[in-house]
Amino acid sequence: MSDILRRLDEVLAARRGADPERSYVASLHARGEEAILRKVGEEAVEVLLAARGGEAGPLVREVADLWFHTLVLLSHRGLGAGAVLAELERRFGTSGLEEKAARGRS
Ligand SMILES: N=c1c2ncn([C@@H]3O[C@H](COP(=O)(O)OP(=O)(O)OP(=O)(O)O)[C@@H](O)[C@H]3O)c2ncn1[C@@H]1O[C@H](COP(=O)(O)O)[C@@H](O)[C@H]1O
Structure with missing residues (x-):
């Protein structure tokens, strides 16, 4: 896992x-x-508004705020960034359309 995500999780x-x-x-x-x-x-x-504003800096900062608060949410439930990274890893290499079809079946 990215070192900053691991340290932040802790x-x-x-x-x-x-x-x-x-x-x-x-x-x-x-x-x-x-x-x-x-x-x-x-x-x-805030991410949506920053994206519409068109500048890269504010968008990156707002996405960092969003990631950060989703990590706090996971932590509140006793989960961590590792669970999300494992899910992204699992999806990696499968096409988005396959993933969509799998969700439709479940
Ligand atoms: N990465 C972050 C981080 N990113 C964003 N924020 C907070 O998230 C807020 C963003 O919310 P808003 O944009 O709504 O701004 P705001 O109006 O100030 O927020 P509110 O007071 O209204 O909630 C910022 O003001 C920061 O307080 C963060 N606060 C903490 N961290 C990390 O979390 C660690 C622990 O933080 P503490 O618990 O404060 O020691 C820190 O060492 C950092 O590594």
Whole structure:
């Protein structure tokens, strides 16, 4: 796994139960899953707006915010980036159309 994702996973897990006054991630865990989901939704909208703005820098920063908040969501459920990377690895090399057909069958 990418080293930064592994290190971030470790920090996010360590923040569960940490002091919400001292850590943004601990404050998200303390506010609960609905608050985290709201942040994920907000960040997705910010990605859309940045993409429409046309500049690369803001788009990259908003995608980083979105990835980050989805990682907090996974961590809140006791999951990590490794689970998503394994799923992408599994799909790699299969065509998008095969994946679509497999989903239709399940
Ligand atoms: N990568 C990040 C990261 N990316 C984004 N953010 C936060 O996500 C926010 C983005 O949300 P918005 O765009 O809505 O901005 P905002 O208005 O400031 O956010 P709100 O206060 O409204 O929630 C930023 O303001 C940051 O607070 C991050 N906060 C933390 N990290 C990583 O998480 C680690 C642990 O953070 P702490 O728990 O704060 O120590 C850090 O060392 C970093 O590696």
